[in-house]
Amino acid sequence: TVGCFGSPGKARNKGLSISPSRYVCFWDVDDSPLWQNLKPVLRDMDSNSVDIAIASWILSGSNGNTKRIYGSGPRSVARSPGIWRMIFRRYLVAETTFSSEKWGEDQLFFAQILTKQPKIVRYSTPLYIHYQNSPGALTSKTETLYNLKAPNIK
Numbered sequence: 001t002v003g004c005f006g007s008p009g010k011a012r013n014k015g016l017s018i019s020p021s022r023y024v025c026f027w028d029v030d031d032s033p034l035w036q037n038l039k040p041v042l043r044d045m046d047s048n049s050v051d052i053a054i055a056s057w058i059l060s061g062s063n064g065n066t067k068r069i070y071g072s073g074p075r076s077v078a079r080s081p082g083i084w085r086m087i088f089r090r091y092l093v094a095e096t097t098f099s100s101e102k103w104g105e106d107q108l109f110f111a112q113i114l115t116k117q118p119k120i121v122r123y124s125t126p127l128y129i130h131y132q133n134s135p136g137a138l139t140s141k142t143e144t145l146y147n148l149k150a151p152n153i154k
Contacts, residue, residue: 009098009105016097022090025127026083026106032129034058041087041123051118053087055127067132072122081107084128092118 005011012026023042027033041053054077059068070076072085083106096112099105 007100007102007105009100009109012098012105012109016093019090024088024090024093025086027128028084028130031084031131034127034129037125037127038087041125041127044121044123045087045089048121049119050121051089051092052113052120053123053127054120055085055087055123055125057082057085057128057130058126060129060131069126072124081110082130083107083110084130086110087127088113089118092116 005014008028015026016024023045025033037055041055044050045053054072056072056076057070057080058066059070061067070080070085077085093109093113096109098109101108
């Protein structure tokens with residue numbers, strides 16, 4: 001995601017600016033969406049006017065074996081609030097941008113979206129596999145931790 005943009009947030013902002021889709025997800029290049037589980041969730045979002053779907057996700061070890069399945073309940077989201085477990089209606093996020101921080105930009109983005117009081121539905125179906133200890137992952141680079149600062153959220 002960082003590539004020529006310098007941060008995941010800048011890459012995601014570019015994606016948002018060119019995406020014509022009704023729904024958006026923010027997935028890391030070194031992880032895997034579970035495509036077969038996506039379609040029923042999107043159908044339900046359409047049928048029930050859901051703005052944000054929060055789904056379960058799978059943590060996979062570096063050997064590809066499932067280590068743990070994380071749920072979509074409030075405690076699970078609070079412990080692991082990554083937006084890669086979420087699907088957003090495009091109109092909801094269209095005017096919101098990510099910060100250029102290398103860590104925490106997704107939580108800041110989600111906090112801004114929550115101020116719009118969206119309709120959120122939780123799904124127990126896992127939509128995403130996160131591979132632990134992926135080479136080059138920003139979360140493995142602790143020096144970026146020192147760049148974090150308190151945001152000014154409007």
